[in-house]
Amino acid sequence: GSAATVIERNTSFSTLNSDDVSYFKELLGEKSVVEDEDVLLTANTDWMRKYKGSSKLLLQPKTTHEVSQILKYCNSRCLPVVPQGGNTGLVGGSVPVFDEVIINMGSMNNIISLDKVSGILVCEAGCILENLISFLDNHGFIMPLDLGAKGSCQIGGNVSTNAGGLRLVRYGSLHGTVLGLEAVLANGDVIDMLGTLRKDNTGYDLKHLFIGSEGSLGIVTKVSILTPPKLSSVNLAFLACEDYFSCQKLLVEAKRRLGDILSAFEFLDNQSMDLVLNHLEGARNPLPSSMHNFYVLIETTGSDESYDKEKLEAFLLSSMEGGLISDGVLAQDINQASSFWRIREGVPEALMKAGAVYKYDLSIPVEKMYDLVVEMRIRMGQIARVIAYGHLGDGNLHLNISAPQYDDTILAQIEPYVYEWTSEHKGSISAEHGLGLMKANKIFYSKSPETVQFLPLLRTCRAREH
Ligand code: FAD
Numbered sequence: 001g002s003a004a005t006v007i008e009r010n011t012s013f014s015t016l017n018s019d020d021v022s023y024f025k026e027l028l029g030e031k032s033v034v035e036d037e038d039v040l041l042t043a044n045t046d047w048m049r050k051y052k053g054s055s056k057l058l059l060q061p062k063t064t065h066e067v068s069q070i071l072k073y074c075n076s077r078c079l080p081v082v083p084q085g086g087n088t089g090l091v092g093g094s095v096p097v098f099d100e101v102i103i104n105m106g107s108m109n110n111i112i113s114l115d116k117v118s119g120i121l122v123c124e125a126g127c128i129l130e131n132l133i134s135f136l137d138n139h140g141f142i143m144p145l146d147l148g149a150k151g152s153c154q155i156g157g158n159v160s161t162n163a164g165g166l167r168l169v170r171y172g173s174l175h176g177t178v179l180g181l182e183a184v185l186a187n188g189d190v191i192d193m194l195g196t197l198r199k200d201n202t203g204y205d206l207k208h209l210f211i212g213s214e215g216s217l218g219i220v221t222k223v224s225i226l227t228p229p230k231l232s233s234v235n236l237a238f239l240a241c242e243d244y245f246s247c248q249k250l251l252v253e254a255k256r257r258l259g260d261i262l263s264a265f266e267f268l269d270n271q272s273m274d275l276v277l278n279h280l281e282g283a284r285n286p287l288p289s290s291m292h293n294f295y296v297l298i299e300t301t302g303s304d305e306s307y308d309k310e311k312l313e314a315f316l317l318s319s320m321e322g323g324l325i326s327d328g329v330l331a332q333d334i335n336q337a338s339s340f341w342r343i344r345e346g347v348p349e350a351l352m353k354a355g356a357v358y359k360y361d362l363s364i365p366v367e368k369m370y371d372l373v374v375e376m377r378i379r380m381g382q383i384a385r386v387i388a389y390g391h392l393g394d395g396n397l398h399l400n401i402s403a404p405q406y407d408d409t410i411l412a413q414i415e416p417y418v419y420e421w422t423s424e425h426k427g428s429i430s431a432e433h434g435l436g437l438m439k440a441n442k443i444f445y446s447k448s449p450e451t452v453q454f455l456p457l458l459r460t461c462r463a464r465e466h
């Protein structure tokens with residue numbers, strides 16, 4: 001049992017035929033209509049290699065008009081579709097469930113404009129996050145979001161999942177930084193919400209419905225996003241704490257004392273560190289003298305090199321004197337900083353290398369967060385390892401259960417327990433990864449029935465199966 005959700009193909013959907021393929025070739029050109037088996041195998045399989053569809057066709061539109069024509073046609077033929085960005089999603093939403101036509105956004109990768117006064121970037125949805133980061137770097141700006149999947153994920157995928165990541169603690173969620181969107185509805189209608197204004201209270205702000213809607217309302221084709229200026233001084237500390245309470249206290253203190261310059265507060269436990277050291281080539285513990293129970297990364301970003309460093313060092317010194325941290329090191333240069341980040345960002349990859357992984361992405365009040373991890377270790381006993389890391393600064397725990405292979409007895413020890421526990425503690429069963437196929441029918445753990453029933457009223461067409 002890798003994917004526990006069992007659903008049936010909707011019988012009202014039709015099946016792709018050769019006339020459909022001819023239509024798409026005529027519309028997009030032969031090159032953008034992909035039937036190659038190897039390409040399809042990759043596009044049918046998710047990043048974790050846990051969810052697998054059986055699509056026979058992948059389309060690569062180059063313009064909004066082409067997206068519109070594709071959707072209009074599929075809607076009229078009742079052909080199911082799945083929008084796909086970089087296919088780095090972790091909940092089985094980016095690949096077909098059955099034979100949906102894959103609409104891959106990778107060819108819509110143009111940067112349209114950057115306003116160097118306001119920092120507002122307008123680009124197509126298929127731009128890869130890392131390319132946007134590099135482009136902005138050359139112009140003195142940064143993206144307000146950063147995540148381990150930056151080399152492959154696309155801004156349209158980020159917006160559609162409302163991705164959080166490593167900088168949310170400083171720059172907030174995409175609901176704050178995305179200023180506008182262009183999207184195409186399932187019937188082909190193009191909705192132009194591509195505003196570039198910080199303030200616009202003329203009626204409903206519909207773009208917010210698309211942020212985090214995971215392709216269920218339409219395909220995002222263009223994005224306008226507010227990008228902060230690149231500041232000259234970035235510092236990164238890699239710290240050790242001996243108990244979870246110290247991590248929590250350190251967070252409270254960091255918010256209070258570093259305030260304006262704090263730009264990331266991440267944590268991993270010793271099981272995560274152990275996994276990274278064993279499975280990631282070249283990974284080295286920045287604090288090698290002994291193994292600690294918890295590791296915390298604190299990043300500061302500011303505009304005054306000596307002031308920022310002094311502030312951070314004073315904070316670290318008093319935290320050490322107060323017993324909150326037991327060891328720590330400040331990155332001396334950019335290479336060392338990226339090797340520290342590699343430890344934290346490398347946990348998902350290390351988990352993949354270790355075997356099968358059951359992923360839970362939870363928002364839980366920080367005081368309670370690690371209680372669940374401790375309880376899960378007791379529940380799992382020797383049958384699987386419990387690995388915990390995440391965006392502590394945002395109250396977001398990544399709880400991962402790692403085992404040599406997928407096994408229904410393991411799953412039965414985890415679910416529904418994890419979801420019930422989270423719900424009882426008023427948390428969210430999806431902090432940042434979305435629902436996808438994995439959690440589509442788990443939504444009730446985090447949302448009331450009235451809330452769930454409200455949205456379908458607004459939907460024009462349900463193109464997805466879930
Ligand atoms: P995909 O995976 O291709 O798609 C994701 C969903 O969005 C699917 O439902 C798809 O149908 C839909 N979609 C994609 N593009 C569009 C579009 N243009 N219009 C409409 N719908 C679309 N997530 C976080 O939030 N924070 C993290 O820190 C984080 N770190 C990660 C680290 C690693 C190593 C990996 C593998 C993943 C990580 N993720 C993280 C999850 C994932 O990368 C993000 O959710 C990312 O935003 C997905 O972007 P994508 O382009 O790969 O989208």
Ligand code: MLT
Nearest residue numbers: 148345347348361390398
């Ligand atoms: C992360 O923060 O590393 C990502 O969300 C990926 C994951 O949860 O494994």
Ligand code: ZN
Nearest residue numbers: 165391398432
């Ligand atoms: Zn994350």
